[in-house]
Amino acid sequence: xxxxxxxxxxxxxxxxxxxxxxxxxxxxxxxxxxxxxxxxxxxxxxxxxxxxxxxxxxxxxxxxxxxxxxxxxxxxxxxxxxxxxxxxxxxxxxxxxxxxxxxxxxxxxxxxxxxxxxxxxxxxxxxxxxxxxxxxxxxxxxxxxxxxxxxxxxxxxxxxxxxxxxxxxxxxxxxxxxxxxxxxxxxxxxxxxxxxxxxxxxxxxxxxxxxxxxxxxxxxxxxxxxxxxxxxxxxxxxxxxxxxxxxxxxxxxxxxxxxxxxxxxxxxxxxxxxxxxxxxxxxxxxxxxxxxxxxxxxxxxxxxxxxxxxxxxxxxxxxxxxxxxxxxxxxxxxxxxxxxxxxxxxxxxxxx
Amino acid sequence: xxxxxxxxxxxxxxxxxxxxxxxxxxxxxxxxxxxxxxxxxxxxxxxxxxxxxxxxxxxxxxxxxxxxxxxxxxxxxxxxxxxxxxxxxxxxxxxxxxxxxxxxxxxxxxxxxxxxxxxxxxxxxxxxxxxxxxxxxxxxxxxxxxxxxxxxxxxxxxxxxxxxxxxxxxxxxxxxxxxxxxxxxxxxxxxxxxxxxxxxxxxxxxxxxxxxxxxxxxxxxxxxxxxxxxxxxxxxxxxxxxxxxxxxxxxxxxxxxxxxxxxxxxxxxxxxxxxxxxxxxxxxxxxxxxxxxxxxxxxxxxxxxxxxxxxxxxxxxxxxxxxxxxxxxxxxxxxxxxxxxxx
Numbered sequence: 001x002x003x004x005x006x007x008x009x010x011x012x013x014x015x016x017x018x019x020x021x022x023x024x025x026x027x028x029x030x031x032x033x034x035x036x037x038x039x040x041x042x043x044x045x046x047x048x049x050x051x052x053x054x055x056x057x058x059x060x061x062x063x064x065x066x067x068x069x070x071x072x073x074x075x076x077x078x079x080x081x082x083x084x085x086x087x088x089x090x091x092x093x094x095x096x097x098x099x100x101x102x103x104x105x106x107x108x109x110x111x112x113x114x115x116x117x118x119x120x121x122x123x124x125x126x127x128x129x130x131x132x133x134x135x136x137x138x139x140x141x142x143x144x145x146x147x148x149x150x151x152x153x154x155x156x157x158x159x160x161x162x163x164x165x166x167x168x169x170x171x172x173x174x175x176x177x178x179x180x181x182x183x184x185x186x187x188x189x190x191x192x193x194x195x196x197x198x199x200x201x202x203x204x205x206x207x208x209x210x211x212x213x214x215x216x217x218x219x220x221x222x223x224x225x226x227x228x229x230x231x232x233x234x235x236x237x238x239x240x241x242x243x244x245x246x247x248x249x250x251x252x253x254x255x256x257x258x259x260x261x262x263x264x265x266x267x268x269x270x271x272x273x274x275x276x277x278x279x280x281x282x283x284x285x286x287x288x289x290x291x292x293x294x295x296x297x298x299x300x301x302x303x304x305x306x307x308x309x310x311x312x313x314x315x316x317x318x319x320x321x322x323x324x325x326x327x328x329x330x331x332x333x334x335x336x337x338x339x340x341x342x343x344x345x346x347x348x349x350x351x352x
Numbered sequence: 353x354x355x356x357x358x359x360x361x362x363x364x365x366x367x368x369x370x371x372x373x374x375x376x377x378x379x380x381x382x383x384x385x386x387x388x389x390x391x392x393x394x395x396x397x398x399x400x401x402x403x404x405x406x407x408x409x410x411x412x413x414x415x416x417x418x419x420x421x422x423x424x425x426x427x428x429x430x431x432x433x434x435x436x437x438x439x440x441x442x443x444x445x446x447x448x449x450x451x452x453x454x455x456x457x458x459x460x461x462x463x464x465x466x467x468x469x470x471x472x473x474x475x476x477x478x479x480x481x482x483x484x485x486x487x488x489x490x491x492x493x494x495x496x497x498x499x500x501x502x503x504x505x506x507x508x509x510x511x512x513x514x515x516x517x518x519x520x521x522x523x524x525x526x527x528x529x530x531x532x533x534x535x536x537x538x539x540x541x542x543x544x545x546x547x548x549x550x551x552x553x554x555x556x557x558x559x560x561x562x563x564x565x566x567x568x569x570x571x572x573x574x575x576x577x578x579x580x581x582x583x584x585x586x587x588x589x590x591x592x593x594x595x596x597x598x599x600x601x602x603x604x605x606x607x608x609x610x611x612x613x614x615x616x617x618x619x620x621x622x623x624x625x626x627x628x629x630x631x632x633x634x635x636x637x638x639x640x641x642x643x644x645x646x647x648x649x650x651x652x653x654x655x656x657x658x659x660x661x662x663x664x665x666x667x668x669x670x671x672x673x674x675x676x677x678x679x680x681x682x683x684x685x686x687x688x689x690x691x692x693x694x695x
Contacts, residue, residue, distance in 0.1 A: 077601055079597060079600055079601060102603075103603040103605065104603070105603075106600070106601060106602060106603030107602065107603035110601075111601075111602070112598070112601040112602070114594060114597070114598055114601075116594045117594075118592070118594040118595050118597065118598035119595075119598075120595065120612075120613065120616075120617075121595075121617065122616045122617065122692060131602055132602050132603075134612075135602050135603055135604050135608060163692070183602070189601075
């Protein structure tokens with residue numbers, strides 16, 4: 001196993017119903033979700049999930065409601081027990097943990113941010129932010145400084161002694177993030193953390209998360225139903241549908257090479273120029289090209305390159321990372337990359 | 353000839369019936385028939401329900417219904433002594449608490465007791481308006497020389513409501529954590545709530561002597577404990593599951609969850625239960641004056657017994673004043689808790 005793989009999920013199954021073990025056998029023999037529900041009254045929640053989450057990366061699990069994404073994230077800290085499969089964190093099998101080890105995992109190594117914030121309404125912002133530390137048995141005097149530091153870091157300085165109901169939704173979720181950060185755990189689980197916020201605040205919060213991530217390099221597992229959000233945040237994108245993984249990989253890669261009409265359908269709506277980055281369409285070469293029109297960064301999105309070229313398709317740009325050339329981008333190729341991917345059946349919208 | 357003779361003869365029990373002929377007391381109907389001297393032919397219209405008494409008419413060995421109630425009474429009397437051996441020591445602290453509090457509140461001079469009560473009101477409600485109202489009401493009661501009675505009633509309510517909370521909250525918590533416990537407890541609570549208050553007194557009079565204060569203490573507690581149990585159970589079950597999930601995700605132990613999340617968040621409901629418990633103690637303390645509970649209830653009773661209309665009415669009014677005071681004060685403190693917990 002790779003050393004930098006933080007969380008590894010192998011053959012994970014979850015079946016809801018009175019006798020999930022029996023139902024698991026049927027599923028392993030190839031029974032589908034609809035048939036299982038009809039014949040055995042069991043709901044297939046997750047089906048053969050295999051994901052490796054790298055240390056310091058943001059793994060986004062995307063799917064529509066009912067796709068099992070919230071169920072999946074709750075398996076990582078065993079808020080939900082799996083029916084079959086393995087989950088390893090730092091190479092240790094989480095499913096073999098006894099109660100103390102599990103509590104330790106939840107206290108020290110994983111923190112969680114919730115869609116509905118789930119703050120303690122009778123505690124101040126400060127006490128909420130320090131919840132993880134107080135759970136470990138620290139007194140408020142001991143964690144006050146640490147909690148205040150993180151409250152300030154998420155931009156809530158001066159709100160320490162207010163109660164959650166006095167804050168707006170966006171501010172409450174900042175407290176939720178401060179609470180997760182203050183636990184100082186290497187892994188952060190974010191369950192639709194920004195879904196309940198309005199679009200402008202959501203975008204602010206995404207920026208805040210990316211900014212924090214640049215600094216802290218946590219292993220983040222992020223659940224969302226929003227494709228734009230997942231493309232913005234993800235280092236590794238996992239797309240779930242009805243409990244199984246449709247496709248996973250680098251988000252740019254999925255965007256360029258979707259392998260399922262379901263995904264094609266998903267991505268047909270987005271502004272490709274804004275989401276695609278230079279890195280994913282450039283030619284990798286260190287040879288300096290002729291007629292360089294200028295230098296661009298590998299993380300720049302295509303929209304900014306188009307703006308810079310002024311629509312002139314004959315130009316060629318040098319792609320640089322930290323002052324060194326890593327590739328070359330011809331604006332002509334850029335426009336080819338913007339051609340929408342067609343689904344195999346032709347019209348991408350018709351069958352949904 | 354009685355209606356159901358055929359039943360016993362067809363079952364071949366005639367001999368067994370004849371054995372019991374001698375000692376059974378005569379039923380009322382049989383007595384009437386005998387005095388009339390005739391045994392009238394019965395029409396279909398008059399067929400009695402095959403009750404114990406009707407069957408006894410046909411078969412003397414069959415028990416009469418009065419033997420059922422007598423049997424219950426005798427059974428109770430038989431276990432009474434043994435039950436007392438167990439119950440007496442357990443409930444003795446209740447007597448001490450009641451007697452002590454009564455003694456304390458009455459022997460302490462009024463110019464100490466009233467300020468202390470007012471200070472408590474201020475502490476739990478933080479409202480000077482309410483303090484003024486309580487001061488006015490207490491002074492009014494004292495002015496018409498009902499001070500001692502009112503203090504006795506208050507003392508009993510304080511002790512009983514305190515014990516209700518002391519026992520009721522843990523029972524409620526246990527119910528909220530265990531569905532089996534809930535299923536077993538709810539019928540008992542239903543029974544306690546629907547049993548007419550006077551019925552509590554009957555077995556208690558047999559078990560304890562009327563001079564002991566725990567007699568009415570137990571009656572009040574049994575009657576008033578129900579709401580606090582119910583509301584604690586309900587309150588904890590209603591705690592936002594998202595918050596509970598967050599508590600789990602951060603690795604709280606179940607004890608931490610109980611004290612840091614569930615009880616604080618259930619507090620508004622628990623306090624609503626306490627309010628109800630206090631009001632029900634007040635209702636019962638009046639009835640309990642039948643079994644020597646001191647206080648305003650005694651005056652009401654005196655009003656009924658001696659037809660002293662004025663005494664009864666004024667005492668009733670005093671009870672209303674106490675009820676309003678207790679209700680307002682507990683509601684105000686409840687509102688304060690609610691305000692700090694808005695979600």
